[in-house]
Amino acid sequence: MDGWTSAARGEVAWRQVFRFYCGLVFVFLVLPIAVIVPLSFNAGSFLTFPMPGLSLRWYEDFFTSPKWLAAVYNSFGIGAATTVLATTLGTTAAIGLMRLKPRARSVLGAVILAPLIVPVVITGVGVYFLYAPLRLTNNYIGLVLAHTVLAIPFVVLTVSASLHNVDGSLLRAAASLGASPVVAFRRVMLPMILPGVVSGAVFAFATSFDEIVMGLFLAGPTQRTLPIQMFNGVREEISPTITAAATLLVLLSIALLVTIEMLRRRSERFSAKARPS
Amino acid sequence: MAGALVAPLLLFLAVNFLLPIALMLFRSVDDPDVRAIMPQTTAALAMWDGRDLPPATVATLMIGELDAARGGADLSRAANRLNYDINGFRSLLLKTARNLPAPGDGDALQALVAVDPRWGQTKTWAAIKRAAGPLTGFFLLGALDLKQSASGDIQSVGAERAIFVKVLGRTLWIGFWVTVLCLALGYPVAYLLATASSRIANLLMILVLLPFWTSLLVRTTAWVVLLQKDGPVNGLLHGIGLIDEPLRLIFNRVGVYVAITHVLLPFMILPLYSVMKGIGPTTMRAAVSLGAHPFLAFARVYLPQTVPGITAGTLLVFISALGYYVTPALIGGADDQMLSTFIAFYTNETTNWGMAGALGGILLVITALLYAVYGRLAGRAGPGWA
Numbered sequence: 001m002d003g004w005t006s007a008a009r010g011e012v013a014w015r016q017v018f019r020f021y022c023g024l025v026f027v028f029l030v031l032p033i034a035v036i037v038p039l040s041f042n043a044g045s046f047l048t049f050p051m052p053g054l055s056l057r058w059y060e061d062f063f064t065s066p067k068w069l070a071a072v073y074n075s076f077g078i079g080a081a082t083t084v085l086a087t088t089l090g091t092t093a094a095i096g097l098m099r100l101k102p103r104a105r106s107v108l109g110a111v112i113l114a115p116l117i118v119p120v121v122i123t124g125v126g127v128y129f130l131y132a133p134l135r136l137t138n139n140y141i142g143l144v145l146a147h148t149v150l151a152i153p154f155v156v157l158t159v160s161a162s163l164h165n166v167d168g169s170l171l172r173a174a175a176s177l178g179a180s181p182v183v184a185f186r187r188v189m190l191p192m193i194l195p196g197v198v199s200g201a202v203f204a205f206a207t208s209f210d211e212i213v214m215g216l217f218l219a220g221p222t223q224r225t226l227p228i229q230m231f232n233g234v235r236e237e238i239s240p241t242i243t244a245a246a247t248l249l250v251l252l253s254i255a256l257l258v259t260i261e262m263l264r265r266r267s268e269r270f271s272a273k274a275r276p277s
Numbered sequence: 278m279a280g281a282l283v284a285p286l287l288l289f290l291a292v293n294f295l296l297p298i299a300l301m302l303f304r305s306v307d308d309p310d311v312r313a314i315m316p317q318t319t320a321a322l323a324m325w326d327g328r329d330l331p332p333a334t335v336a337t338l339m340i341g342e343l344d345a346a347r348g349g350a351d352l353s354r355a356a357n358r359l360n361y362d363i364n365g366f367r368s369l370l371l372k373t374a375r376n377l378p379a380p381g382d383g384d385a386l387q388a389l390v391a392v393d394p395r396w397g398q399t400k401t402w403a404a405i406k407r408a409a410g411p412l413t414g415f416f417l418l419g420a421l422d423l424k425q426s427a428s429g430d431i432q433s434v435g436a437e438r439a440i441f442v443k444v445l446g447r448t449l450w451i452g453f454w455v456t457v458l459c460l461a462l463g464y465p466v467a468y469l470l471a472t473a474s475s476r477i478a479n480l481l482m483i484l485v486l487l488p489f490w491t492s493l494l495v496r497t498t499a500w501v502v503l504l505q506k507d508g509p510v511n512g513l514l515h516g517i518g519l520i521d522e523p524l525r526l527i528f529n530r531v532g533v534y535v536a537i538t539h540v541l542l543p544f545m546i547l548p549l550y551s552v553m554k555g556i557g558p559t560t561m562r563a564a565v566s567l568g569a570h571p572f573l574a575f576a577r578v579y580l581p582q583t584v585p586g587i588t589a590g591t592l593l594v595f596i597s598a599l600g601y602y603v604t605p606a607l608i609g610g611a612d613d614q615m616l617s618t619f620i621a622f623y624t625n626e627t628t629n630w631g632m633a634g635a636l637g638g639i640l641l642v643i644t645a646l647l648y649a650v651y652g653r654l655a656g657r658a659g660p661g662w663a
Contacts, residue, residue, distance in 0.1 A: 022469045025462045026484045032499030047502045089286040096282025119600025121617040122637045126297025149294045210492045227494040246495040253490040
């Protein structure tokens with residue numbers, strides 16, 4: 001009896017150690033965000049605690065600096081163009097891939113996913129070698145093309161996953177009722193895979209928005225995106241304006257994360273409805 | 278029909294992804310610059326055995342060809358290429374081209390030595406022979422700290438020029454420790470997420486996904502702020518009396534480990550979590566009810582079932598860590614830079630594209646090999662996405 005209780009007590013102690021350890025890991029995970037966000041409201045100019053007071057001066061600095069504003073425009077512009085290109089190419093390809101024979105599908109799938117695995121620095125160097133003589137460096141088009149390479153795998157993955165849930169008999173039913181393939185796609189398939197397509201588009205935008213290595217190779221002074229501007233800022237001298245930029249980027253990440261999560265729930269509900277078991 | 282839908286994407290990737298990588302690999306063996314200005318000299322040097330100085334006829338050929346190339350951009354390119362091999366060769370070649378001895382004025386080789394005594398050394402001529410092209414092993418050997426001597430055998434470049442094997446070793450070493458740290462931090466958290474009630478697990482999952490979605494630059498910047506000399510981490514440690522002097526946490530290896538581990542930790546937690554989620558609690562309970570100590574039950578029953586997740590997570594983290602560039606550039610010191618930094622350096626700063634291509638080729642081969650292992654192991658565990 002005594003041995004049993006001491007074993008149980010030992011187990012409780014272990015459970016507490018385990019929870020404490022996990023707690024520390026969670027602190028580690030959120031620490032950077034938890035520190036940089038409050039510092040962006042610092043009234044002083046040093047990035048240390050305790051803060052002398054609160055102010056919005058670094059946000060004012062951010063929104064009145066031509067450099068940071070140019071970076072915001074560049075990031076959104078390049079991100080939007082990348083999203084359109086990657087989503088169009090990726091969605092069409094995912095639909096085509098689904099209809100290929102398994103062997104061809106796995107070979108082509110490996111090629112399409114490769115940009116995810118090859119270190120970006122390698123793709124960056126290769127693209128630089130190709131684009132430099134074509135005058136596509138220091139050029140928006142070059143950056144959009146390079147970002148699209150990196151964004152495509154995410155679009156193909158998310159759209160393929162949503163196609164997986166599409167009930168093929170619905171398409172056959174549409175065809176047997178006389179719908180042309182284009183109409184069947186637009187009226188039957190697209191609504192079903194739309195959450196996947198939008199998720200892919202969000203991933204593509206996030207990839208472009210966060211991309212830095214290609215940017216360091218390809219962008220000239222006029223194409224500086226937010227990550228490049230932050231990179232240069234950290235390299236030279238960290239000014240508190242960077243913390244304001246970082247906080248705004250965290251807000252954007254939260255918005256994207258929430259969007260993806262809502263889409264995932266929506267498509268889960270949808271496929272549960274489409275296929276009652 | 279299906280092919281026509283996939284074709285635009287494949288064409289796009291062929292031009293903007295496969296072709297660039299092929300181009301990079303080709304750069305690592307391409308060596309046209311010296312051959313372009315002295316085709317006859319390099320052809321004659323191919324016959325030279327590399328033991329004594331080459332015959333005067335070679336020197337005569339070179340004087341003629343340097344005369345023809347004088348002042349052009351091609352000469353400058355060739356001089357740069359030779360300078361990659363021997364420091365100072367650029368100025369030697371340009372100086373020689375400016376002060377060429379008159380043709381037919383006695384022994385041409387002696388005339389060159391009179392311009393600069395380095396023409397009287399075999400290693401000068403060996404460098405030209407190595408750069409004869411059109412294809413070369415110079416950059417790939419150089420990426421492994423090796424070179425080919427004039428007589429053809431492969432030798433070390435010498436201690437003062439040998440850096441890349443060290444950098445490669447450092448890259449693998451940093452990758453190894455980041456992987457170990459991610460596993461040590463990620464495994465318990467994944468276990469907690471997989472076994473907690475779904476309400477709590479969903480909340481805690483946000484703490485994993487939020488940093489995962491946050492921009493890499495934001496997180497790196499935050500670590501620079503956190504780890505600086507009078508930053509919050511040092512402040513906290515000082516405040517609770519653990520240290521008297523601020524610790525040096527940034528521009529060294531500590532900062533690199535902390536920041537890369539932070540970025541890659543979700544890549545360890547998520548595959549572990551998805552494997553653990555599929556393991557029912559019943560097997561562990563059965564083992565315990567049969568009298569196994571909880572630790573023994575964990576080690577013998579639970580742990581083996583999570584091996585696919587461990588394999589996927591560790592390989593994913595290790596492969597990603599090898600290619601890191603931005604984080605070491607901002608948080609590391611000079612001795613913490615990884616292979617990617619040197620690839621970028623040779624591309625942007627010195628435009629030694631051959632060396633960039635060779636180092637990139639090595640990183641690509643290592644990544645491909647590891648990914649093949651990953652595919653083998655993951656394929657055994659279950660079907661992939663396709």
